[in-house]
Amino acid sequence: MDQLQPYLQQFNNYLGKFRTLKRIEKATGIPKTYFTLAVYFFTSVSVFFNVWAxxxxxxxxxxxxxxxxxxxxxxxxxxxxxxWTTYFWFVGLVQLLELKLDTILYYFPFYYVVKVVLLFGMFLPQYFGAKLLHDAVVPVLIPYFKNAEQAHNKTIPRASQILQHRLVLSVPYVANSADTRHFPRRGIHATTLKPEKLAPNQHKLVAVVLLTGAIVVIGDIVYFTYYHEPVAATLTPEDFKKFKLTEVIPLTHDTSLLRFAANLPQADSPAGMPVPSHVVVKDHTCQVARAYSPVTYARGHFDLLVKKYENGSVSRFLHDTPVGEFVEMRGPVVTLPYEPNAVADIGMIAGGTGITPLYQLIKRILRDPEDKTRVSLIFGNRSPADVLLFNELQIMASAKPDRLRVFLTVDSPADPRPNVGKWTGGVGVINRTMLKQHMPPSALGMDAAILVCGPDGLIQHVAGAKPNETDQGPLGGLLKELGYQDRQVFKF
Structure with a gap:
């Protein structure tokens, strides 16, 4: 510490040039050196790490x-x-832009550093950019000021000028001097007076200021109470945050797409959101949580496919949530780390809403031109009316038939929907024949991977039971019979 004393003393001598710091030191008893260093430290941490920046x-x-x-x-x-009027006009403009461009500023992590440097350049005496701005802007506006003044003078009758002058003289006053003063633009001479109270024009000014302030305050209260939409939350894996339900789209008799507003700028980045991944939804009424895999991550929202189960508390809670209400969620939580081109072929087996994490991965693979992985999907449902994302899967398979093959099968081909053509897909539960025809062969070894997602009964039938979320359990079921190895299969 002793080694720093000469530098601190030198810094203290330099700060002695500033009267404001001397006054703060005298008023608070805090040495101006420590006060300045504390402000500098707090500002640096706040600005560089964006903490209350x-x-x-x-x-x-x-x-x-x-x-x-x-x-x-x-x-x-x-x-x-x-x-200083010019400076505060500039600061107001900057604050207005920040309010409207907060999403864009997300992509400029050093914006607040630049803002601090710019502000210092505007008001510090060494630079005083505000004076430069004033000298540059005001000459441009002078012609408009002159025109406005001339128009104003033409509209005020002579009688009004005399009346205003008499009103001024009627205010109680104390004589200040016997000298006379000429009123410009009026041609009227009057004794110099010192008003004891506000002149009429000053009363009007105070009334206008108070009225304007009241209107602004009331307007802010009404706006933030009834119209203001807060910035949507950003998903974080650690903490539950509230997300507003903005739309509900029924897809089948028991499944709907729920859209939640969110601030997800990383969804537009080349890397995108991590997939396959899920969010954890909490039913605050009973403090129960369940994982759902979004089918869409976009900059301003994410979508969940939710099937309503009579014995499912979270699914019933989501279906009963009205549009405009908020639901607590956290995520995304990565379900399976995926690396492009890690294997040549991926076989996917899904049932019901188990399609959602696989749909995530299919979109990611097909969107990446550098990823050459081939995907084969078997998707089982009870009936044609229960098939989720039917059109989306067909469009993707038609667009890239060399990268994606889709096989749909239903327990019963009967379709209660009117004006729907005859079912042309498979019929029956997923069996050995379907797996042998549509899945990459087990002989490919580690060049092939099989992903299974769906109800517990489907997983057990195809790949053996999964004891819990952290334990895959031994491989069993049809995949075991067909010669696949444990390390080739992943159960969601």
């Missing part, structure tokens, strides 16, 4: 300039007030 930079933009503006007003320094 918006609040910190706004405080920096207002505290010192406000003090200097009041000081100029007290000293009746007209030139300084002109410059």
């Amino acid at each position: 918006g609040f910190t930079t706004t405080a920096l933009a207002l505290i010192y300039p406000t003090y200097r503006a009041f000081e100029a007003s007290y000293k009746d320094d007209t030139e300084a007030l002109k410059v």
Whole structure:
């Protein structure tokens, strides 16, 4: 510490040049060196790590300039007030842009650093960019000011000027001097007076200011109470956050697509959101949670396919949630780390809503031009009316038949929906024949992977039981009979 004393003393001598710091030191008893270092440390941490950066930079933009503006007003320094007016106009413009462009600013992590440097350049005496801005802008506006003043003078009758002058003279006053003063633009001479109270025009000014302030306050209260939409939350794997349900689209008699507003700018990045992944939905009424795999991650929302089960508390809770309400969720939680081209072929076996994580992965594989992995899907359902994402799967398979093959099978081909053609897919539960025809052969070894997702009965029938979320359990079922190895199969 002793080695730092010469530097601290030198820094203290430098800070002694600033009257404001001397006043703070005298008022608080805190040495100006420590006070300055503390402010610098707090500001640096806040700005560089984006911890209350918006609040910190706004405080920096207002505290010192406000003090200097009041000081100029007290000293009746007209030139300084002109410059500070320009500065606060600039700060207001910056704050307005921040409110409207907060999503865009997400992509500029050093924005607040640039803002601090810009603010210092605007108000520090060494640079005083506000004066440069004032000198550049005001000359452009002078013609408009002159035109407005001329128009104003033409509209005021002579009688109104005389009446206003008499009203001023009617205010109680104390004589200040016997000198006379000429009123410009009116041609009227009057004794110089010192009003004891506000002049009528000053009363009007105060009334206008108070009325404007009241309107702004009431407007803010009404806006934030009834119209303001808060910025949507961002998904985080660790913490539950509230997401607004914005739309419900029924897909089948018991399954709906639920759209939730979210701020997910990373969804538009080349890497995108991690898939396959899921979010954990919490039913706050009974503190029960369940995992759902979104079928869509977009910048402003994500979509869940939710099937309603009579004995499923979370599924019933989601279906009963009205549009406009909020649901607590966290995520995305990666279900299976995926690496492009890790295997040549992926076989997928899905049942019901078990299609959702596999659908995520299919979209990711087909969207990546560098990923040459081939995908084969067997998707089983009770009836044609229960097949989820039917059109989406058919479109993707038709667009890239060399990369994706889809085989649909139903327990019963009867379709209760009107004007629907005859079922052309498979009929019956998933069996050995279907697996041998549509899945990559077990002989490919580690060049092939099989992913299974669906109800517990389907998983046990195809790949053996999965004891819990963290234990895959031994391979069994049809895949075991066909010669697949444990390391080739993953159960969701």
